[in-house]
Amino acid sequence: MRSMSVGDFEKQIKKHKIKRWEIRGCSFCNYPISYLFVESGGGVEVLTDTGCDCVVGPSRITDYSMEGVISLYNMNAENDNPLAKRMYEDFYLSELEENPNGN
Ligand SMILES: [Zn+2]
Numbered sequence: 001m002r003s004m005s006v007g008d009f010e011k012q013i014k015k016h017k018i019k020r021w022e023i024r025g026c027s028f029c030n031y032p033i034s035y036l037f038v039e040s041g042g043g044v045e046v047l048t049d050t051g052c053d054c055v056v057g058p059s060r061i062t063d064y065s066m067e068g069v070i071s072l073y074n075m076n077a078e079n080d081n082p083l084a085k086r087m088y089e090d091f092y093l094s095e096l097e098e099n100p101n102g103n
Helices: 006-015 066-078 082-090 094-098
Strands: 020-025 032-040 043-049 061-064
Touching (some): 006 094, 043 066, 066 082
Antiparallel strands (some): 043 061
16 A cells, blocks of 8 residues: 555545545544544535544534645555555545556
8 A cells, every 4th residue: 555645545535525534433433533524615624523522522523634635545554554444445546556547
């Protein structure tokens, strides 16, 4: 798996209309802690939905950044971590490797 850029992810999020991606279940209550993707001004804004109040409060929806999503992916891809493999599939990243310049 190669490293991905912000542009790579934004392209796939828009193309496949990905609105939500579950990072993991809360270790206390198993609520699906997720990224939320909102298309905005040609780019993509990222929020996190912590859902429950076990770890973060009082706001359940907090600002995040696409750079954070990318570093989570790239860090895990280096080690062939299952989380990177799940992102690879869920964001259709193989499309970028098969056809890097196409749509
Ligand atoms: Zn929880």
